[in-house]
Amino acid sequence: xxxxxxxxxxxxxxxxxxxxxxxxxxxxxxxxxxxxxxxxxxxxxxxxxxxxxxxxxxxxxxxxxxxxxxxxxxxxxxxxxxxxxxxxxxxxxxxxxxxxxxxxxxxxxxxxxxxxxxxxxxxxxxxxxxxxxxxxxxxxxxxxxxxxxxxxxxxxxxxxxxxxxxxxxxxxxxxxxxxxxxxxxxxxxxxxxxxxxxxxxxxxxxxxxxxxxxxxxxxxxxxxxxxxxxxxxxxxxxxxxxxxxxxxxxxxxxxxxxxxxxxxxxxxxxxxxxxxxxxxxxxxxxxxxxxxxxxxxxxxxxxxxxxxxxxxxxxxxxxxxxxxxxxxxxxxxxxxxxxxxxxxxxxxxxxxxxxxxxxxxxxxxxxxxxxxxxxxxxxxxxxxxxxxxxxxxxxxxxxxx
Ligand code: C2E
Ligand code: MG
Ligand code: MG
Numbered sequence: 321x322x323x324x325x326x327x328x329x330x331x332x333x334x335x336x337x338x339x340x341x342x343x344x345x346x347x348x349x350x351x352x353x354x355x356x357x358x359x360x361x362x363x364x365x366x367x368x369x370x371x372x373x374x375x376x377x378x379x380x381x382x383x384x385x386x387x388x389x390x391x392x393x394x395x396x397x398x399x400x401x402x403x404x405x406x407x408x409x410x411x412x413x414x415x416x417x418x419x420x421x422x423x424x425x426x427x428x429x430x431x432x433x434x435x436x437x438x439x440x441x442x443x444x445x446x447x448x449x450x451x452x453x454x455x456x457x458x459x460x461x462x463x464x465x466x467x468x469x470x471x472x473x474x475x476x477x478x479x480x481x482x483x484x485x486x487x488x489x490x491x492x493x494x495x496x497x498x499x500x501x502x503x504x505x506x507x508x509x510x511x512x513x514x515x516x517x518x519x520x521x522x523x524x525x526x527x528x529x530x531x532x533x534x535x536x537x538x539x540x541x542x543x544x545x546x547x548x549x550x551x552x553x554x555x556x557x558x559x560x561x562x563x564x565x566x567x568x569x570x571x572x573x574x575x576x577x578x579x580x581x582x583x584x585x586x587x588x589x590x591x592x593x594x595x596x597x598x599x600x601x602x603x604x605x606x607x608x609x610x611x612x613x614x615x616x617x618x619x620x621x622x623x624x625x626x627x628x629x630x631x632x633x634x635x636x637x638x639x640x641x642x643x644x645x646x647x648x649x650x651x652x653x654x655x656x657x658x659x660x661x662x663x664x665x666x667x668x669x670x671x672x673x674x675x676x677x678x679x680x681x682x683x684x685x686x687x688x689x690x691x692x693x694x695x696x697x698x699x700x701x702x703x704x705x706x707x708x709x710x711x712x713x714x715x716x717x718x719x720x721x
Pocket of ligand 3: 641644
């Protein structure tokens with residue numbers, strides 16, 4: 321017996337023969353209580369009036385009156401908590417989008433059965449339900465601590481923020497060629513706090529520059545130390561778009577980095593394209609000035625933002641970082657793979673260094689290397705580390721190669 325025989329299951333399928341086949345299979349598995357609907361609307365009515373609502377819903381996608389998508393949408397809005405199995409003859413790319421949509425509506429998807437439905441697959445997915453239910457309450461990550469702007473400001477004034485450094489590896493040689501500085505808050509009571517807990521709040525109050533300059537200064541110092549230790553590296557620092565509206569930014573960055581004793585050509589500034597460049601003219605003035613003084617300019621999270629193609633033509637970028645959403649798992653995801661290939665071709669055509677961030681496995685590394693990507697970053701190669709630990713990482717890596 322794979323399931324509690326008292327479980328209620330609903331089958332929504334407009335095709336009579338296929339629906340009856342499924343009902344028969346479910347009866348065969350010992351489930352007595354199987355409800356039937358010929359489309360989404362009927363299914364919703366049955367759910368409303370059933371003495372005991374179903375725990376699992378098997379739904380076709382293409383149905384008259386109300387299709388499977390609208391049905392899932394309603395289940396999500398009603399916060400029904402029902403688990404859904406999609407039955408469909410659609411191709412896997414479309415089914416993947418439906419799965420993402422269900423997730424976005426908060427509907428728990430047990431899986432997809434491609435038609436024709438088989439007994440083995442049905443049992444497999446119903447077992448997924450059983451394990452899901454049996455598993456102890458999923459451990460949710462603790463909600464991120466919410467810091468107020470004033471608290472964050474005070475932390476910055478105390479210089480409690482510092483960069484952690486993640487290696488960038490040249491794929492052809494395996495050499496460490498650079499490092500990205502990622503902000504961390506060494507909080508007096510909460511330990512190491514990640515950027516999502518403070519960047520947005522600072523940006524919202526137009527107060528990100530104090531953090532940016534602390535990062536620039538500490539990253540420049542660290543890079544100088546690594547150079548002195550014999551490592552030929554560049555250091556990347558993230559800039560917020562909101563900072564670029566002030567045309568004095570470039571001169572302040574130049575003064576800060578030179579003041580810390582680092583040549584600008586050793587530093588790459590990363591700009592995320594996710595926020596639209598509202599104040600275009602000052603942003604272009606700043607970026608062009610920085611490039612003129614030798615800084616590298618990187619377009620970060622490429623592929624997720626607005627006007628990405630247009631930005632590439634007007635900003636003098638030197639590097640393109642393909643967003644990790646396309647990189648992680650690209651070896652096994654055809655659509656992601658195609659997008660990565662296209663981004664690499666774009667980078668090559670424009671003479672930009674291509675960086676893949678979010679490489680977590682060897683097979684993704686192999687795929688990107690074969691595709692001709694220049695530089696790799698990701699947990700597979702190294703996590704963000706403190707300054708000393710990063711130096712140790714470089715030493716280790718040099719003695720290994
Ligand atoms: P980002 O610039 O795109 O940085 C990459 C993020 O991906 C980092 O997260 C890094 O730890 C993470 N990462 C690296 N490799 C992998 C991997 O293989 N798998 C996965 N899942 N993640 C990986 P982090 O440090 O939490 O930073 C998040 C974002 O916060 C950064 O994204 C950047 O946009 C922003 N940020 C960080 N430091 C600063 C800063 O000093 N100033 C500004 N304005 N933004 C910053
Ligand atoms: Mg970045
Ligand atoms: Mg990124």
